[in-house]
Amino acid sequence: MSPYDSEPADRLVTAAADGEDQAVEAALRPRLLDEFIGQERVREQLSLVLQAARQRGTAPDHVLLSGPPGLGKTTLSMIIAAELGAPIRITSGPAIQHAGDLAAILSSLAEGEVLFLDEIHRMSRPAEEMLYMAMEDFRVDVIVGKGPGATAIPLELPPFTLVGATTRAGLLPPPLRDRFGFTGHMEFYAPAELERVVHRSAALLDVRIDPAAAAEIAGRSRGTPRIANRLLRRVRDYAQVRHDGAVTAEIAARALDVYEVDARGLDRLDRAVLDALLRLFGGGPVGLSTLAVAVGEEAETVEEVAEPFLVREGLLARTPRGRIATAAAWRHLGLVPPAQPGRGGVPAQPELFAPDGGVAPEA
Numbered sequence: 001m002s003p004y005d006s007e008p009a010d011r012l013v014t015a016a017a018d019g020e021d022q023a024v025e026a027a028l029r030p031r032l033l034d035e036f037i038g039q040e041r042v043r044e045q046l047s048l049v050l051q052a053a054r055q056r057g058t059a060p061d062h063v064l065l066s067g068p069p070g071l072g073k074t075t076l077s078m079i080i081a082a083e084l085g086a087p088i089r090i091t092s093g094p095a096i097q098h099a100g101d102l103a104a105i106l107s108s109l110a111e112g113e114v115l116f117l118d119e120i121h122r123m124s125r126p127a128e129e130m131l132y133m134a135m136e137d138f139r140v141d142v143i144v145g146k147g148p149g150a151t152a153i154p155l156e157l158p159p160f161t162l163v164g165a166t167t168r169a170g171l172l173p174p175p176l177r178d179r180f181g182f183t184g185h186m187e188f189y190a191p192a193e194l195e196r197v198v199h200r201s202a203a204l205l206d207v208r209i210d211p212a213a214a215a216e217i218a219g220r221s222r223g224t225p226r227i228a229n230r231l232l233r234r235v236r237d238y239a240q241v242r243h244d245g246a247v248t249a250e251i252a253a254r255a256l257d258v259y260e261v262d263a264r265g266l267d268r269l270d271r272a273v274l275d276a277l278l279r280l281f282g283g284g285p286v287g288l289s290t291l292a293v294a295v296g297e298e299a300e301t302v303e304e305v306a307e308p309f310l311v312r313e314g315l316l317a318r319t320p321r322g323r324i325a326t327a328a329a330w331r332h333l334g335l336v337p338p339a340q341p342g343r344g345g346v347p348a349q350p351e352l353f354a355p356d357g358g359v360a361p362e363a
């Protein structure tokens with residue numbers, strides 16, 4: 001499910017898991033730390049935490065994994081359990097409505113079990129407070145009865161390891177954040193790392209793929225393994241239906257053109273926003289609501305779905321005066337910036353425009 005209500009349900013480049021992703025992701029998940037690609041720092045730190053705990057024969061400190069969707073938080077939590085040889089219990093913040101729900105889970109944990117709490121920032125306040133005590137003292141107070149006659153019965157818990165995951169670490173109350181012994185910050189993946197993800201997944205899916213094709217898919221995957229895996233599946237469909245199943249760079253590029261994911265990973269909506277900003281408003285500044293009307297979308301959709309990636313890619317900037325396009329945006333759409341801002345762009349002359357990202361001269 002997309003974290004954004006405003007995100008179109010069928011968006012190919014969403015970082016959120018769709019139904020098909022959920023069905024196939026289990027098969028594509030690396031099982032051990034050594035198979036996990038990229039995130040070198042998190043991997044090394046985590047490996048030390050786990051190895052030390054194994055040597056001491058105790059449950060490791062609680063672990064918080066934070067970062068954008070699709071970067072491998074759920075995958076890493078399962079790896080933690082596998083590396084410890086411990087069972088894992090999986091639940092999520094929204095599933096825990098009442099403190100009692102959490103008490104029931106905690107009291108049934110086995111010694112050394114890993115409790116994976118996904119979307120931990122969406123837990124209810126009373127459950128959160130119960131979790132503080134459970135994390136720190138391995139104890140919960142179960143409230144029996146109501147009103148003035150209510151009593152708290154303390155309940156000892158076996159040592160366990162909480163692995164929390166969140167896309168919004170900033171929303172976690174400090175007392176909760178402080179109770180994790182280790183926080184892994186997941187970063188977007190470099191293209192070379194995504195290439196390795198594509199090769200690995202292709203092998204598991206029995207897809208023959210050229211190195212150049214893997215690079216083509218990686219470059220369009222927005223730094224996100226989940227998107228790389230999804231694009232690979234769409235490319236596989238195309239290669240199978242239109243060709244003999246083998247994926248070359250040319251086939252990958254053509255397939256992703258069919259699905260309107262461009263060389264930099266922008267989809268139709270992203271390009272529409274950039275295109276309006278450049279052609280209609282001369283690169284800005286223009287207000288969000290005006291820009292949204294120009295592309296026929298809700299302001300929230302433009303702001304939450306399209307803009308974060310455009311900003312991350314250095315194609316668009318949000319300023320107090322409105323949205324403005326960067327020089328890279330003009331180049332990406334093959335346009336030359338106007339001599340006077342606000343006049344609209346003209347198609348680039350081939351000799352003026354360096355498609356490899358060279359500087360486009362002022363007209």
Ligand SMILES: Nc1ncnc2c1ncn2[C@@H]1O[C@H](COP(=O)(O)OP(=O)(O)OP(=O)(O)O)[C@@H](O)[C@H]1O
Pocket residue numbers: 015016017024025026028029030035036037038039068069070071072073074075076167197225226229
């Ligand atoms: N480092 C990696 N190496 C190989 N595959 C990866 C890696 N990280 C993620 N993946 C793949 O990407 C997909 C998404 O990963 P995962 O479900 O762990 O992301 P997530 O961070 O939990 O996302 P969300 O925030 O939506 O829950 C999985 O299929 C997984 O196999």
Ligand SMILES: [Mg+2]
Pocket residue numbers: 073074075118165
């Ligand atoms: Mg997850």
